[in-house]
Amino acid sequence: MATQQIFSPLPGIFYRKPAPDKPDYKSDGDAITENDTIGLIEVMKSFNEVKAGAAGKILRFLAENEEPVMAGQPIAEIDV
Amino acid sequence: MTIHKLLIANRGEIAVRIIRAARELGIATVQVYSKADKDSLAVRLADESIEIGPPQASKSYLNQATILAAARTTGADAIHPGYGFLAENAEFAAAVEAAGLVFVGPTAHSIRLMGDKVAARGAAAAAGVPTVPGSAGRLESADAAFALVETTGFPVMIKAAAGGGGRGIRIARSAEEFHHLMPQAQAEALAAFGDGGLYVEKLIEGARHIEVQILGDGRDVIHCFERECSLQRRRQKVWEEAPSPSLTPAVRDRLCSSAVALAKAVDYRGAGTLEYLYDDRSQEFYFLEMNTRIQVEHPVTEMVTGIDLVCEMIRIAGGEPLRIRQEQVRVRGHSIEVRINAEDPAKGFMPSPGTISALSVPAGEGVRFDSMLYQGYTVPPFYDSLLGKLIVHDKDRPSAIQRLERALAELSVEGLATTKPLHQALARDPDVMAARFHTAWLEPWLETHASSLGTAMPSPTAKVAQ
Numbered sequence: 001m002a003t004q005q006i007f008s009p010l011p012g013i014f015y016r017k018p019a020p021d022k023p024d025y026k027s028d029g030d031a032i033t034e035n036d037t038i039g040l041i042e043v044m045k046s047f048n049e050v051k052a053g054a055a056g057k058i059l060r061f062l063a064e065n066e067e068p069v070m071a072g073q074p075i076a077e078i079d080v
Numbered sequence: 081m082t083i084h085k086l087l088i089a090n091r092g093e094i095a096v097r098i099i100r101a102a103r104e105l106g107i108a109t110v111q112v113y114s115k116a117d118k119d120s121l122a123v124r125l126a127d128e129s130i131e132i133g134p135p136q137a138s139k140s141y142l143n144q145a146t147i148l149a150a151a152r153t154t155g156a157d158a159i160h161p162g163y164g165f166l167a168e169n170a171e172f173a174a175a176v177e178a179a180g181l182v183f184v185g186p187t188a189h190s191i192r193l194m195g196d197k198v199a200a201r202g203a204a205a206a207a208g209v210p211t212v213p214g215s216a217g218r219l220e221s222a223d224a225a226f227a228l229v230e231t232t233g234f235p236v237m238i239k240a241a242a243g244g245g246g247r248g249i250r251i252a253r254s255a256e257e258f259h260h261l262m263p264q265a266q267a268e269a270l271a272a273f274g275d276g277g278l279y280v281e282k283l284i285e286g287a288r289h290i291e292v293q294i295l296g297d298g299r300d301v302i303h304c305f306e307r308e309c310s311l312q313r314r315r316q317k318v319w320e321e322a323p324s325p326s327l328t329p330a331v332r333d334r335l336c337s338s339a340v341a342l343a344k345a346v347d348y349r350g351a352g353t354l355e356y357l358y359d360d361r362s363q364e365f366y367f368l369e370m371n372t373r374i375q376v377e378h379p380v381t382e383m384v385t386g387i388d389l390v391c392e393m394i395r396i397a398g399g400e401p402l403r404i405r406q407e408q409v410r411v412r413g414h415s416i417e418v419r420i421n422a423e424d425p426a427k428g429f430m431p432s433p434g435t436i437s438a439l440s441v442p443a444g445e446g447v448r449f450d451s452m453l454y455q456g457y458t459v460p461p462f463y464d465s466l467l468g469k470l471i472v473h474d475k476d477r478p479s480a481i482q483r484l485e486r487a488l489a490e491l492s493v494e495g496l497a498t499t500k501p502l503h504q505a506l507a508r509d510p511d512v513m514a515a516r517f518h519t520a521w522l523e524p525w526l527e528t529h530a531s532s533l534g535t536a537m538p539s540p541t542a543k544v545a546q
Binding site for chain 1: 116134135136422423430431433460461462463464465
């Protein structure tokens with residue numbers, strides 16, 4: 001097992017859930033597969049999914065819901 | 081009251097536009113900004129600036145309490161909302177006036193009335209302005225719906241009352257189809273939304289989007305003729321012009337008079353726009369809605385009429401009566417505006433925030449560039465993608481299109497992708513040159529032309545030189 005980070009592919013606002021009234025995509029400790037969506041980045045009013053990119057387990061999120069993020073900023077730590 | 085210090089509760093190119101107008105009127109300016117907009121052109125140009133919160137619009141440009149506090153702190157006596165954000169928020173307009181400040185726009189009552197679709201439609205009907213034929217409210221039975229479509233004619237759209245964003249819409253082209261589709265639509269609406277209520281509206285196929293600019297002072301209203309904005313992608317206008325190339329003088333006269341009648345009926349104050357669908361085969365127009373603010377595409381009207389709409393709306397807000405009489409408003413030549421967005425038209429209009437590494441702005445006769453750009457500026461990812469608007473004016477439409485091509489070739493924005501290649505392709509398209517388009521024209525065109533929008537085309541002179 002090794003610890004890896006998931007980076008934001010784009011600059012924008014990070015969301016952990018698909019809509020304000022929906023549950024989070026993933027929580028700390030959840031198992032993930034490569035194609036799982038872990039959040040959304042809103043860039044200029046368009047929404048883009050962030051994929052896990054690797055299978056494993058979410059250790060913790062490094063960016064909070066509705067937090068502004070830069071491209072390349074780590075948003076979660078995973079165990080692969 | 082006369083305005084001495086104006087706070088701009090907006091950002092981007094429209095904030096720059098408002099600062100310029102205020103300065104020409106001798107009014108001091110205060111620019112509010114989110115943390116992400118600290119380096120914006122508007123902040124650089126304004127006399128004063130004040131931070132109002134984090135990048136997210138919900139916590140800055142939409143935060144009414146913070147904006148009002150900023151006005152108090154800086155001693156501003158008026159607030160201009162621009163477009164978007166709080167521009168059509170009746171509660172905000174009321175709060176501004178309750179705080180003893182001037183809201184540069186209509187009354188909260190006008191905003192509320194025109195923001196309610198059913199009320200606006202009712203006001204239009206009362207003023208004798210045609211609306212899209214259809215049911216005034218929800219229809220509960222198939223019989224009531226059929227009685228109605230016998231008066232509107234076909235095709236009609238059947239819409240779920242509880243639906244939205246195009247969901248649950250069916251199109252019936254004959255009575256037979258209608259009888260077949262209506263029960264289906266009702267059952268589906270009930271299953272999907274728990275509400276079987278339906279609306280029926282005549283479908284105006286191949287309609288153009290034409291809108292009338294008006295100015296009112298609460299008593300008198302004038303129109304500043306129309307704009308045509310039929311080239312749209314996902315309901316966003318991309319190319320706008322004035323005057324409309326598709327109206328006859330008689331229809332133009334009827335259309336503009338109807339807009340004045342409706343604005344007068346609601347004692348409208350400030351700058352406003354009445355949007356219509358126009359069917360050029362039947363020469364019928366139908367009122368859609370009224371926008372109770374300055375619009376993105378206002379410059380094309382300014383270019384052909386010579387009226388500074390932003391200055392006029394500030395003067396009216398300051399208590400001056402209308403300074404222009406209807407017979408003084410004349411259209412001279414033709415103007416076109418294209419929206420330069422930070423989007424890549426070759427990649428499905430993917431947003432393209434980034435840093436402007438180099439910038440050349442077109443100039444010369446009949447060219448205007450309203451933008452928020454400067455070299456070295458970093459376009460933040462948090463707001464809409466509009467970087468600026470390239471506006472041209474010339475003696476007629478063919479010359480204006482040629483001038484647009486010339487100006488686009490001079491425009492160079494490096495460091496991010498823009499919609500410039502789209503406009504270059506449109507300016508050379510035979511249908512665009514002949515004004516053969518309608519609101520559903522651009523999207524299918526984009527599907528067949530996507531591959532040609534990758535790189536900016538060489539300018540005509542560059543071709544000659546090769």
